[in-house]
Amino acid sequence: MNILVVLRMIPDSAGELQLAEDGRSIDREWLDFQLNDFDDHALEEAILLKEAGGAKVTAVAVGEGANRVLQMAAARGADEVVALQSEEDAMISSREIAASIAAMARAKSADLVLCGVQSSEDVFGQLAPYVGALLDWPHVSGTNRIVANGAVLRVTQERGAGVAVTYELATPAVLGVQTASKAPRYVSGSKLREASKTPIGRATPESSGFERSAEIITLRLPVQGGSGENLGGNAETVADRLVSILAAKGLARN
Protein backbone atom coordinates (compact mmCIF):
# COMPACT_ATOMS: atom_id res chain seq x y z
CA MET A 1 0.00 0.00 0.00
CA ASN A 2 1.24 3.50 -0.86
CA ILE A 3 0.36 6.02 1.81
CA LEU A 4 0.74 9.75 1.37
CA VAL A 5 0.55 11.72 4.60
CA VAL A 6 0.30 15.50 4.65
CA LEU A 7 2.06 17.51 7.36
CA ARG A 8 1.27 21.18 7.76
CA MET A 9 3.43 23.50 9.83
CA ILE A 10 1.35 26.07 11.64
CA PRO A 11 2.07 28.84 14.14
CA ASP A 12 1.96 27.82 17.78
CA SER A 13 -1.29 29.45 18.80
CA ALA A 14 -0.77 28.65 22.48
CA GLY A 15 1.38 31.78 22.57
CA GLU A 16 0.26 35.32 21.94
CA LEU A 17 -0.84 36.04 18.39
CA GLN A 18 -0.37 39.53 16.99
CA LEU A 19 -1.79 40.95 13.84
CA ALA A 20 0.49 41.90 10.96
CA GLU A 21 0.51 45.45 9.67
CA ASP A 22 -1.62 44.61 6.65
CA GLY A 23 -4.37 43.56 9.05
CA ARG A 24 -5.06 40.44 7.01
CA SER A 25 -2.62 38.05 8.54
CA ILE A 26 -0.85 37.37 11.78
CA ASP A 27 2.66 38.55 12.50
CA ARG A 28 4.71 35.41 11.93
CA GLU A 29 8.13 36.81 12.70
CA TRP A 30 8.47 35.72 16.33
CA LEU A 31 6.20 32.75 16.25
CA ASP A 32 7.23 29.16 16.73
CA PHE A 33 6.07 26.91 13.95
CA GLN A 34 5.01 23.44 14.85
CA LEU A 35 3.41 20.44 13.26
CA ASN A 36 -0.38 20.65 13.20
CA ASP A 37 -1.48 18.38 16.06
CA PHE A 38 -3.91 16.38 13.95
CA ASP A 39 -1.25 15.84 11.25
CA ASP A 40 0.99 14.37 13.92
CA HIS A 41 -1.75 11.79 14.51
CA ALA A 42 -2.11 11.24 10.75
CA LEU A 43 1.61 10.50 10.53
CA GLU A 44 1.37 8.09 13.45
CA GLU A 45 -1.58 6.30 11.86
CA ALA A 46 0.40 5.97 8.61
CA ILE A 47 3.32 4.39 10.44
CA LEU A 48 1.01 2.09 12.41
CA LEU A 49 -0.57 0.91 9.16
CA LYS A 50 2.89 0.29 7.73
CA GLU A 51 3.86 -1.74 10.78
CA ALA A 52 0.63 -3.70 10.73
CA GLY A 53 0.53 -4.69 7.10
CA GLY A 54 3.45 -3.22 5.22
CA ALA A 55 3.25 0.01 3.28
CA LYS A 56 5.39 2.67 1.73
CA VAL A 57 4.85 5.94 3.54
CA THR A 58 5.57 9.24 1.80
CA ALA A 59 5.38 12.28 4.03
CA VAL A 60 4.81 15.63 2.38
CA ALA A 61 5.24 18.76 4.44
CA VAL A 62 4.22 22.32 3.77
CA GLY A 63 5.06 25.52 5.62
CA GLU A 64 7.85 27.00 7.69
CA GLY A 65 10.08 24.36 9.25
CA ALA A 66 9.03 21.65 6.77
CA ASN A 67 12.55 20.18 6.54
CA ARG A 68 12.82 19.69 10.27
CA VAL A 69 9.48 17.95 10.51
CA LEU A 70 10.28 15.75 7.52
CA GLN A 71 13.43 14.53 9.24
CA MET A 72 11.31 13.71 12.25
CA ALA A 73 8.87 11.85 9.97
CA ALA A 74 11.75 9.86 8.50
CA ALA A 75 12.98 9.03 11.99
CA ARG A 76 9.51 7.76 12.85
CA GLY A 77 9.42 5.50 9.81
CA ALA A 78 8.45 7.48 6.69
CA ASP A 79 10.18 6.00 3.62
CA GLU A 80 10.21 9.11 1.48
CA VAL A 81 9.92 12.75 2.43
CA VAL A 82 8.93 15.66 0.22
CA ALA A 83 8.67 19.38 0.91
CA LEU A 84 5.89 21.13 -0.96
CA GLN A 85 6.95 24.69 -1.63
CA SER A 86 4.65 27.29 -0.20
CA GLU A 87 4.56 31.03 -0.18
CA GLU A 88 6.65 32.41 2.62
CA ASP A 89 4.86 34.06 5.51
CA ALA A 90 1.46 33.02 4.19
CA MET A 91 -1.29 31.02 5.78
CA ILE A 92 -1.69 27.51 4.48
CA SER A 93 -5.13 27.22 2.96
CA SER A 94 -6.48 23.74 2.30
CA ARG A 95 -8.34 25.09 -0.67
CA GLU A 96 -5.04 26.27 -2.15
CA ILE A 97 -2.97 23.14 -1.53
CA ALA A 98 -5.63 20.48 -2.26
CA ALA A 99 -4.83 20.34 -5.99
CA SER A 100 -1.11 19.86 -5.25
CA ILE A 101 -1.85 17.02 -2.84
CA ALA A 102 -4.23 15.40 -5.32
CA ALA A 103 -1.57 15.64 -8.06
CA MET A 104 1.03 14.05 -5.78
CA ALA A 105 -1.39 11.29 -4.81
CA ARG A 106 -1.79 10.47 -8.49
CA ALA A 107 1.92 10.74 -9.28
CA LYS A 108 2.83 8.45 -6.37
CA SER A 109 -0.03 6.03 -7.14
CA ALA A 110 -1.20 6.49 -3.57
CA ASP A 111 -3.78 4.08 -2.21
CA LEU A 112 -4.40 6.18 0.83
CA VAL A 113 -4.01 9.88 1.60
CA LEU A 114 -3.99 10.80 5.29
CA CYS A 115 -4.44 14.39 6.48
CA GLY A 116 -5.11 15.80 9.92
CA VAL A 117 -8.84 16.41 10.28
CA GLN A 118 -8.29 20.16 10.36
CA SER A 119 -5.76 22.86 11.01
CA SER A 120 -6.43 26.02 12.91
CA GLU A 121 -5.51 28.09 9.82
CA ASP A 122 -8.08 26.40 7.61
CA VAL A 123 -10.84 28.96 7.42
CA PHE A 124 -11.70 28.04 3.81
CA GLY A 125 -12.43 24.36 4.43
CA GLN A 126 -10.78 21.06 5.29
CA LEU A 127 -8.13 19.33 3.27
CA ALA A 128 -9.28 15.69 3.29
CA PRO A 129 -12.70 16.26 1.66
CA TYR A 130 -11.22 18.71 -0.87
CA VAL A 131 -8.61 16.15 -1.92
CA GLY A 132 -11.16 13.31 -1.86
CA ALA A 133 -13.58 15.25 -4.04
CA LEU A 134 -10.86 16.39 -6.50
CA LEU A 135 -9.71 12.78 -6.91
CA ASP A 136 -13.27 11.46 -6.70
CA TRP A 137 -12.09 9.02 -4.03
CA PRO A 138 -14.17 8.19 -0.94
CA HIS A 139 -13.27 10.22 2.12
CA VAL A 140 -14.06 10.18 5.83
CA SER A 141 -12.95 12.73 8.41
CA GLY A 142 -12.72 12.65 12.18
CA THR A 143 -11.23 9.16 12.24
CA ASN A 144 -9.76 7.64 15.38
CA ARG A 145 -8.97 4.14 14.14
CA ILE A 146 -8.02 2.77 10.73
CA VAL A 147 -7.61 -0.93 10.03
CA ALA A 148 -6.53 -2.12 6.58
CA ASN A 149 -7.33 -5.54 5.25
CA GLY A 150 -5.87 -5.55 1.76
CA ALA A 151 -7.74 -2.90 -0.20
CA VAL A 152 -10.57 -2.73 2.32
CA LEU A 153 -10.42 -0.18 5.11
CA ARG A 154 -12.38 -0.16 8.35
CA VAL A 155 -12.47 3.34 9.67
CA THR A 156 -13.93 4.53 12.94
CA GLN A 157 -15.24 8.07 13.17
CA GLU A 158 -16.24 10.08 16.22
CA ARG A 159 -19.79 11.42 16.17
CA GLY A 160 -19.93 13.21 19.54
CA ALA A 161 -21.04 12.20 23.05
CA GLY A 162 -18.71 9.22 22.87
CA VAL A 163 -20.61 7.66 19.96
CA ALA A 164 -18.39 6.13 17.29
CA VAL A 165 -19.40 4.90 13.85
CA THR A 166 -17.39 2.37 11.88
CA TYR A 167 -17.41 2.49 8.08
CA GLU A 168 -16.03 0.22 5.44
CA LEU A 169 -14.55 1.58 2.23
CA ALA A 170 -12.13 0.51 -0.43
CA THR A 171 -8.87 2.17 -1.37
CA PRO A 172 -7.95 4.48 -2.96
CA ALA A 173 -9.32 6.77 -0.27
CA VAL A 174 -8.65 9.96 1.64
CA LEU A 175 -9.00 10.13 5.42
CA GLY A 176 -8.98 13.06 7.81
CA VAL A 177 -7.39 11.80 11.01
CA GLN A 178 -8.60 13.08 14.35
CA THR A 179 -6.69 10.74 16.64
CA ALA A 180 -4.32 7.92 15.79
CA SER A 181 -5.02 4.45 17.17
CA LYS A 182 -2.09 5.06 19.52
CA ALA A 183 -0.56 8.29 20.78
CA PRO A 184 2.21 9.64 18.51
CA ARG A 185 5.56 8.08 19.39
CA TYR A 186 8.68 9.89 20.48
CA VAL A 187 11.90 9.45 18.60
CA SER A 188 15.35 9.35 20.11
CA GLY A 189 18.01 11.91 19.30
CA SER A 190 20.19 9.26 17.66
CA LYS A 191 17.39 8.22 15.32
CA LEU A 192 16.79 11.86 14.48
CA ARG A 193 20.47 12.38 13.71
CA GLU A 194 20.46 9.34 11.48
CA ALA A 195 17.29 10.47 9.71
CA SER A 196 18.77 13.91 9.11
CA LYS A 197 20.65 12.31 6.18
CA THR A 198 17.39 11.36 4.44
CA PRO A 199 17.24 13.31 1.17
CA ILE A 200 14.31 15.70 1.05
CA GLY A 201 12.42 15.80 -2.23
CA ARG A 202 10.88 19.00 -3.54
CA ALA A 203 7.49 19.46 -5.10
CA THR A 204 6.13 22.58 -6.76
CA PRO A 205 2.56 23.63 -6.13
CA GLU A 206 -0.24 23.17 -8.63
CA SER A 207 -2.71 25.96 -9.19
CA SER A 208 -5.77 25.42 -7.05
CA GLY A 209 -8.03 25.49 -10.10
CA PHE A 210 -10.85 27.16 -8.19
CA GLU A 211 -12.06 30.23 -9.97
CA ARG A 212 -13.55 31.92 -6.97
CA SER A 213 -12.97 31.83 -3.27
CA ALA A 214 -13.73 33.84 -0.21
CA GLU A 215 -11.30 36.51 0.90
CA ILE A 216 -10.07 37.61 4.27
CA ILE A 217 -10.70 41.33 4.63
CA THR A 218 -9.35 41.82 8.13
CA LEU A 219 -8.30 39.80 11.10
CA ARG A 220 -9.01 40.96 14.61
CA LEU A 221 -8.65 39.81 18.15
CA PRO A 222 -11.90 38.88 19.85
CA VAL A 223 -13.13 41.31 22.46
CA GLN A 224 -11.61 39.92 25.62
CA GLY A 225 -13.20 38.81 28.77
CA GLY A 226 -16.92 38.80 28.15
CA SER A 227 -18.63 39.89 31.33
CA GLY A 228 -16.59 37.68 33.63
CA GLU A 229 -14.73 38.94 36.69
CA ASN A 230 -10.95 38.73 36.68
CA LEU A 231 -9.70 37.35 39.99
CA GLY A 232 -6.08 38.09 39.14
CA GLY A 233 -2.94 36.02 39.19
CA ASN A 234 -2.17 35.44 42.85
CA ALA A 235 -3.12 31.87 43.72
CA GLU A 236 -3.66 32.62 47.41
CA THR A 237 -6.06 35.49 46.91
CA VAL A 238 -7.78 33.63 44.08
CA ALA A 239 -8.29 30.62 46.34
CA ASP A 240 -9.73 32.84 49.09
CA ARG A 241 -12.12 34.46 46.66
CA LEU A 242 -13.18 31.15 45.16
CA VAL A 243 -13.94 29.66 48.55
CA SER A 244 -16.26 32.55 49.34
CA ILE A 245 -17.85 32.53 45.87
CA LEU A 246 -18.51 28.81 46.10
CA ALA A 247 -19.84 29.14 49.64
CA ALA A 248 -22.17 31.95 48.63
CA LYS A 249 -23.57 29.79 45.86
CA GLY A 250 -23.88 26.73 48.07
CA LEU A 251 -21.26 24.86 46.04
CA ALA A 252 -18.35 24.68 48.43
CA ARG A 253 -18.95 21.39 50.11
CA ASN A 254 -19.78 17.89 49.07
Added chain:
Amino acid sequence: MKLIACTEGHSSKIEAFSLEMIAAARSLAQAGDEVVAFFAGRDTEGASASFGAADRLIVARATKSDVIPAETYALLLRDVITAESPGLVLVPYSANGLDVAADIAARTGWPLVSYVNEIKRHGESLTIVAQMYGGKILAECEVQLPAILMINPGAFAEAPPGAITAVSVQTIDADPALTSGKVKMVAIDVPDYADVDLTTAERIVCVGRGIGDEASIDLARNLATMLGAEIAGSRPVVDNGWLPKLRQVGKSGQKVKPKLYLALGVSGAPEHLEGMSQADLIIAVNTDPKAPIFNVAHYGATCDLFDLVANLSDRLRAGSGR
Protein backbone atom coordinates in the same frame (compact mmCIF):
# COMPACT_ATOMS: atom_id res chain seq x y z
CA MET B 1 -32.87 33.22 -4.03
CA LYS B 2 -33.02 29.88 -2.30
CA LEU B 3 -31.09 29.22 0.87
CA ILE B 4 -30.47 25.60 1.83
CA ALA B 5 -30.13 24.81 5.53
CA CYS B 6 -28.54 21.39 6.04
CA THR B 7 -29.87 19.52 9.05
CA GLU B 8 -29.07 16.26 10.80
CA GLY B 9 -30.35 13.72 13.24
CA HIS B 10 -30.08 10.10 14.13
CA SER B 11 -31.52 7.61 16.61
CA SER B 12 -34.88 9.38 16.27
CA LYS B 13 -33.38 12.59 17.51
CA ILE B 14 -33.06 15.76 15.51
CA GLU B 15 -29.83 17.57 16.33
CA ALA B 16 -30.50 20.94 17.97
CA PHE B 17 -28.05 22.65 15.60
CA SER B 18 -30.45 21.81 12.74
CA LEU B 19 -32.82 24.49 14.01
CA GLU B 20 -29.85 26.84 14.26
CA MET B 21 -29.06 26.32 10.55
CA ILE B 22 -32.67 27.14 9.67
CA ALA B 23 -32.52 30.25 11.86
CA ALA B 24 -29.27 31.33 10.19
CA ALA B 25 -30.81 30.92 6.74
CA ARG B 26 -33.97 32.73 7.86
CA SER B 27 -31.93 35.67 9.14
CA LEU B 28 -30.36 36.08 5.68
CA ALA B 29 -33.49 35.58 3.59
CA GLN B 30 -34.87 38.67 1.89
CA ALA B 31 -38.34 39.27 0.47
CA GLY B 32 -39.09 36.63 -2.15
CA ASP B 33 -36.35 34.28 -0.93
CA GLU B 34 -37.05 30.73 0.13
CA VAL B 35 -35.49 28.80 3.02
CA VAL B 36 -35.22 25.13 2.13
CA ALA B 37 -34.27 22.66 4.86
CA PHE B 38 -32.46 19.52 3.75
CA PHE B 39 -32.56 16.42 5.92
CA ALA B 40 -31.06 13.01 5.23
CA GLY B 41 -31.79 10.15 7.57
CA ARG B 42 -34.42 7.87 9.03
CA ASP B 43 -36.31 10.25 11.29
CA THR B 44 -38.10 12.11 8.52
CA GLU B 45 -41.21 12.48 10.72
CA GLY B 46 -39.10 14.27 13.32
CA ALA B 47 -37.81 16.59 10.62
CA SER B 48 -41.33 17.35 9.35
CA ALA B 49 -42.54 17.94 12.89
CA SER B 50 -39.70 20.33 13.79
CA PHE B 51 -38.62 22.33 10.77
CA GLY B 52 -41.69 24.55 10.39
CA ALA B 53 -39.51 27.66 10.39
CA ALA B 54 -38.34 26.66 6.90
CA ASP B 55 -40.50 27.35 3.84
CA ARG B 56 -39.88 23.94 2.42
CA LEU B 57 -38.30 20.65 3.46
CA ILE B 58 -36.52 18.15 1.29
CA VAL B 59 -35.98 14.83 3.04
CA ALA B 60 -33.76 12.06 1.77
CA ARG B 61 -35.39 9.14 3.52
CA ALA B 62 -33.34 6.16 4.58
CA THR B 63 -35.44 3.22 5.68
CA LYS B 64 -32.74 1.02 7.18
CA SER B 65 -29.68 3.03 8.06
CA ASP B 66 -29.57 5.20 11.14
CA VAL B 67 -26.40 7.00 10.14
CA ILE B 68 -25.89 8.44 6.67
CA PRO B 69 -22.19 8.51 5.77
CA ALA B 70 -21.12 12.04 4.87
CA GLU B 71 -20.13 10.77 1.43
CA THR B 72 -23.74 9.75 0.73
CA TYR B 73 -25.14 12.86 2.42
CA ALA B 74 -22.96 15.01 0.13
CA LEU B 75 -24.06 13.06 -2.94
CA LEU B 76 -27.75 13.53 -2.10
CA LEU B 77 -27.16 17.19 -1.31
CA ARG B 78 -25.37 17.68 -4.62
CA ASP B 79 -28.46 16.46 -6.47
CA VAL B 80 -30.57 18.92 -4.49
CA ILE B 81 -28.15 21.74 -5.29
CA THR B 82 -28.31 20.89 -8.99
CA ALA B 83 -32.10 20.82 -8.93
CA GLU B 84 -32.62 23.93 -6.79
CA SER B 85 -29.70 26.21 -7.79
CA PRO B 86 -29.51 27.84 -4.35
CA GLY B 87 -27.55 31.00 -3.65
CA LEU B 88 -26.36 29.79 -0.29
CA VAL B 89 -25.85 26.43 1.43
CA LEU B 90 -25.41 26.35 5.21
CA VAL B 91 -23.76 23.27 6.70
CA PRO B 92 -23.30 22.70 10.44
CA TYR B 93 -19.78 22.20 11.80
CA SER B 94 -20.39 18.61 12.88
CA ALA B 95 -18.67 15.29 12.21
CA ASN B 96 -20.82 15.07 9.08
CA GLY B 97 -20.50 18.73 8.11
CA LEU B 98 -16.69 18.59 8.22
CA ASP B 99 -16.77 16.24 5.24
CA VAL B 100 -19.82 17.58 3.46
CA ALA B 101 -18.90 21.28 3.25
CA ALA B 102 -15.53 20.97 1.51
CA ASP B 103 -16.75 18.09 -0.66
CA ILE B 104 -19.55 20.13 -2.19
CA ALA B 105 -17.33 23.22 -2.36
CA ALA B 106 -14.79 21.27 -4.41
CA ARG B 107 -17.43 19.80 -6.68
CA THR B 108 -19.38 23.02 -7.27
CA GLY B 109 -16.29 25.22 -7.29
CA TRP B 110 -18.14 27.58 -4.95
CA PRO B 111 -16.35 29.41 -2.18
CA LEU B 112 -16.52 28.01 1.34
CA VAL B 113 -15.98 29.69 4.67
CA SER B 114 -15.73 27.47 7.76
CA TYR B 115 -16.18 28.04 11.52
CA VAL B 116 -18.63 30.87 10.89
CA ASN B 117 -20.01 32.85 13.83
CA GLU B 118 -21.70 35.82 12.18
CA ILE B 119 -23.07 36.58 8.73
CA LYS B 120 -24.27 39.81 7.15
CA ARG B 121 -25.81 39.95 3.72
CA HIS B 122 -25.38 42.80 1.26
CA GLY B 123 -27.39 41.75 -1.77
CA GLU B 124 -25.28 39.17 -3.57
CA SER B 125 -22.36 39.21 -1.21
CA LEU B 126 -21.81 38.33 2.43
CA THR B 127 -19.45 39.53 5.10
CA ILE B 128 -18.69 36.82 7.58
CA VAL B 129 -16.93 36.52 10.89
CA ALA B 130 -15.16 33.18 11.24
CA GLN B 131 -12.89 31.79 13.94
CA MET B 132 -9.26 30.86 13.42
CA TYR B 133 -6.45 29.65 15.64
CA GLY B 134 -8.70 27.95 18.16
CA GLY B 135 -10.83 31.05 18.61
CA LYS B 136 -7.90 33.38 19.28
CA ILE B 137 -8.41 35.32 16.06
CA LEU B 138 -11.53 36.38 14.21
CA ALA B 139 -11.37 36.63 10.44
CA GLU B 140 -13.71 38.97 8.65
CA CYS B 141 -14.26 37.46 5.22
CA GLU B 142 -16.09 38.52 2.14
CA VAL B 143 -17.71 36.12 -0.24
CA GLN B 144 -19.81 36.42 -3.39
CA LEU B 145 -22.84 34.19 -3.76
CA PRO B 146 -23.39 31.37 -4.50
CA ALA B 147 -21.39 30.10 -1.57
CA ILE B 148 -21.21 27.47 1.14
CA LEU B 149 -20.77 28.23 4.81
CA MET B 150 -19.93 25.83 7.63
CA ILE B 151 -21.46 27.25 10.77
CA ASN B 152 -20.41 26.77 14.38
CA PRO B 153 -23.04 25.15 16.58
CA GLY B 154 -24.26 27.74 19.06
CA ALA B 155 -23.58 30.71 16.77
CA PHE B 156 -27.29 31.19 16.03
CA ALA B 157 -30.25 30.79 18.37
CA GLU B 158 -32.51 27.88 17.41
CA ALA B 159 -35.46 28.60 15.14
CA PRO B 160 -38.77 27.86 16.87
CA PRO B 161 -39.64 24.19 16.39
CA GLY B 162 -42.96 23.39 14.74
CA ALA B 163 -44.54 21.26 12.08
CA ILE B 164 -44.07 22.05 8.43
CA THR B 165 -47.13 21.79 6.19
CA ALA B 166 -47.24 18.48 4.39
CA VAL B 167 -47.40 20.08 0.94
CA SER B 168 -44.02 21.68 1.54
CA VAL B 169 -42.29 18.35 2.11
CA GLN B 170 -40.58 16.66 -0.79
CA THR B 171 -39.25 13.16 -0.21
CA ILE B 172 -36.32 11.54 -1.99
CA ASP B 173 -35.48 7.87 -1.55
CA ALA B 174 -32.00 7.71 0.00
CA ASP B 175 -31.77 3.92 -0.02
CA PRO B 176 -30.30 3.48 -3.52
CA ALA B 177 -27.53 6.00 -2.76
CA LEU B 178 -26.81 4.22 0.52
CA THR B 179 -26.65 0.83 -1.14
CA SER B 180 -24.35 1.95 -3.93
CA GLY B 181 -22.30 4.38 -1.79
CA LYS B 182 -18.53 3.94 -1.56
CA VAL B 183 -18.56 4.40 2.20
CA LYS B 184 -20.70 1.90 4.11
CA MET B 185 -21.63 2.07 7.74
CA VAL B 186 -20.92 -1.22 9.50
CA ALA B 187 -21.32 -0.45 13.22
CA ILE B 188 -22.36 2.16 15.75
CA ASP B 189 -20.78 2.13 19.18
CA VAL B 190 -22.74 3.84 21.90
CA PRO B 191 -20.86 4.00 25.20
CA ASP B 192 -22.30 2.75 28.46
CA TYR B 193 -23.26 5.99 30.19
CA ALA B 194 -23.88 4.02 33.39
CA ASP B 195 -20.13 4.36 34.12
CA VAL B 196 -20.31 8.12 34.29
CA ASP B 197 -22.81 10.55 32.87
CA LEU B 198 -21.35 14.03 32.85
CA THR B 199 -24.54 15.41 31.34
CA THR B 200 -26.28 14.95 34.69
CA ALA B 201 -23.36 16.04 36.89
CA GLU B 202 -24.00 19.16 38.97
CA ARG B 203 -20.35 19.98 39.46
CA ILE B 204 -17.45 19.35 37.14
CA VAL B 205 -13.72 19.95 37.48
CA CYS B 206 -12.25 19.86 33.98
CA VAL B 207 -8.53 19.59 33.29
CA GLY B 208 -6.93 20.67 30.03
CA ARG B 209 -3.51 20.04 28.53
CA GLY B 210 -2.13 22.56 31.02
CA ILE B 211 -2.24 19.78 33.63
CA GLY B 212 0.91 18.50 31.94
CA ASP B 213 0.92 14.79 32.70
CA GLU B 214 -1.13 11.86 33.86
CA ALA B 215 0.19 11.85 37.42
CA SER B 216 -1.03 15.41 37.97
CA ILE B 217 -4.61 14.41 37.19
CA ASP B 218 -4.77 13.05 40.75
CA LEU B 219 -4.35 16.54 42.18
CA ALA B 220 -7.40 17.70 40.24
CA ARG B 221 -9.26 14.49 41.11
CA ASN B 222 -8.70 15.11 44.82
CA LEU B 223 -9.99 18.65 44.43
CA ALA B 224 -13.02 17.30 42.56
CA THR B 225 -13.74 14.87 45.38
CA MET B 226 -13.62 17.68 47.92
CA LEU B 227 -16.08 19.65 45.82
CA GLY B 228 -18.34 16.67 45.21
CA ALA B 229 -17.58 17.10 41.52
CA GLU B 230 -16.93 14.76 38.62
CA ILE B 231 -13.55 14.99 36.95
CA ALA B 232 -13.53 15.69 33.22
CA GLY B 233 -10.98 16.53 30.56
CA SER B 234 -10.45 18.34 27.31
CA ARG B 235 -9.69 16.37 24.20
CA PRO B 236 -5.86 16.21 24.44
CA VAL B 237 -6.15 14.90 28.00
CA VAL B 238 -8.40 12.09 26.81
CA ASP B 239 -6.39 11.47 23.63
CA ASN B 240 -3.32 11.02 25.80
CA GLY B 241 -5.17 8.34 27.71
CA TRP B 242 -5.10 10.27 31.01
CA LEU B 243 -8.89 10.11 31.36
CA PRO B 244 -11.48 7.83 29.74
CA LYS B 245 -13.41 9.03 26.69
CA LEU B 246 -16.68 9.36 28.59
CA ARG B 247 -15.05 12.11 30.63
CA GLN B 248 -14.34 14.29 27.60
CA VAL B 249 -16.29 17.53 27.36
CA GLY B 250 -16.87 19.24 24.04
CA LYS B 251 -17.82 18.70 20.45
CA SER B 252 -16.87 15.04 20.29
CA GLY B 253 -17.35 14.55 24.01
CA GLN B 254 -20.26 15.35 26.28
CA LYS B 255 -22.38 18.50 26.28
CA VAL B 256 -22.69 19.46 29.92
CA LYS B 257 -24.65 22.05 31.87
CA PRO B 258 -23.56 21.75 35.50
CA LYS B 259 -24.04 24.29 38.29
CA LEU B 260 -20.25 24.55 38.58
CA TYR B 261 -17.61 24.10 35.89
CA LEU B 262 -14.06 24.65 37.06
CA ALA B 263 -11.70 24.63 34.04
CA LEU B 264 -8.03 24.15 34.88
CA GLY B 265 -5.49 24.72 32.10
CA VAL B 266 -8.10 24.58 29.33
CA SER B 267 -7.57 27.08 26.48
CA GLY B 268 -11.22 27.21 25.45
CA ALA B 269 -11.08 26.18 21.79
CA PRO B 270 -14.47 26.46 20.06
CA GLU B 271 -14.81 22.66 20.12
CA HIS B 272 -14.43 22.69 23.89
CA LEU B 273 -16.77 25.64 24.45
CA GLU B 274 -19.44 23.83 22.44
CA GLY B 275 -19.70 21.33 25.27
CA MET B 276 -19.72 23.58 28.33
CA SER B 277 -20.47 27.24 27.66
CA GLN B 278 -24.02 26.79 29.00
CA ALA B 279 -22.83 25.88 32.50
CA ASP B 280 -24.38 28.03 35.25
CA LEU B 281 -21.07 29.04 36.82
CA ILE B 282 -17.80 28.82 34.91
CA ILE B 283 -14.52 29.41 36.69
CA ALA B 284 -11.41 29.32 34.52
CA VAL B 285 -7.80 29.12 35.59
CA ASN B 286 -5.25 29.70 32.85
CA THR B 287 -1.87 31.45 32.87
CA ASP B 288 -2.55 32.95 29.43
CA PRO B 289 -4.74 36.04 29.93
CA LYS B 290 -5.74 35.84 26.24
CA ALA B 291 -7.05 32.29 26.48
CA PRO B 292 -10.53 32.16 24.87
CA ILE B 293 -11.92 30.27 27.89
CA PHE B 294 -12.08 33.66 29.62
CA ASN B 295 -14.66 34.78 27.07
CA VAL B 296 -17.22 32.44 28.60
CA ALA B 297 -15.97 32.34 32.20
CA HIS B 298 -17.90 34.09 34.96
CA TYR B 299 -14.70 34.20 37.02
CA GLY B 300 -11.22 33.95 35.60
CA ALA B 301 -7.81 33.61 37.26
CA THR B 302 -4.42 33.83 35.58
CA CYS B 303 -2.40 32.02 38.25
CA ASP B 304 -0.66 28.68 37.81
CA LEU B 305 -3.23 25.93 38.09
CA PHE B 306 -1.03 23.86 40.40
CA ASP B 307 -0.66 26.75 42.85
CA LEU B 308 -4.40 27.28 42.74
CA VAL B 309 -5.26 23.62 43.23
CA ALA B 310 -2.88 23.43 46.21
CA ASN B 311 -4.27 26.56 47.81
CA LEU B 312 -7.88 25.72 47.15
CA SER B 313 -7.45 22.15 48.39
CA ASP B 314 -5.86 23.44 51.62
CA ARG B 315 -8.76 25.76 52.27
CA LEU B 316 -11.43 23.20 51.46
CA ARG B 317 -9.70 20.59 53.60
CA ALA B 318 -9.46 23.03 56.51
CA GLY B 319 -13.10 23.96 56.02
CA SER B 320 -14.32 20.37 56.10
CA GLY B 321 -12.33 19.67 59.29
CA ARG B 322 -14.10 22.36 61.19
